[in-house]
Amino acid sequence: QVQLVESGGGFMQAGGSLRLSCAASERTASNYAMAWFRQAPGKERVFVAGINRSTGHTYYADSVQGRFTISRETAKNLVHLDMNSLKPEDTAVYYCAARRFWTTSSDPSVYCCWGQGTQVTVSS
Numbered sequence: 001q002v003q004l005v006e007s008g009g010g011f012m013q014a015g016g017s018l019r020l021s022c023a024a025s026e027r028t029a030s031n032y033a034m035a036w037f038r039q040a041p042g043k044e045r046v047f048v049a050g051i052n053r054s055t056g057h058t059y060y061a062d063s064v065q066g067r068f069t070i071s072r073e074t075a076k077n078l079v080h081l082d083m084n085s086l087k088p089e090d091t092a093v094y095y096c097a098a099r100r101f102w103t104t105s106s107d108p109s110v111y112c113c114w115g116q117g118t119q120v121t122v123s124s
Helices: none
Strands: 004-007 010-013 018-024 033-039 046-051 058-060 068-073 078-083 092-099 118-123
Touching: 004 092, 018 033, 018 092, 018 118, 033 068, 033 078, 046 068, 046 078, 058 068
Parallel strands: 010 118
Antiparallel strands: 004 018, 018 078, 033 046, 033 092, 046 058, 068 078, 092 118
């Protein structure tokens, strides 16, 4: 199973930007659909963004559409989440996930592999 390590979280004021990165232990572009999820205190883990295996088609939750961008840096086995116009409601632990399948999914139960998470805190 691929191992994932997130980085780039931190503290930001509303309106600011952050880039999260997910480093994979093996090549993911041709083997895994990837996604970012987030979990706020006391709430369920929810889908944020996903990118399909091979085609690179991307999908976003309505709450982040137009503000967040998921992308692959294939040569370095990295997946990024660029977050702009951050809001206090974006505060959560963000998780990278991998699925050995063609398409990404908003259902966390279909992902085999997860990173440890990185905290993002947005102040008003």
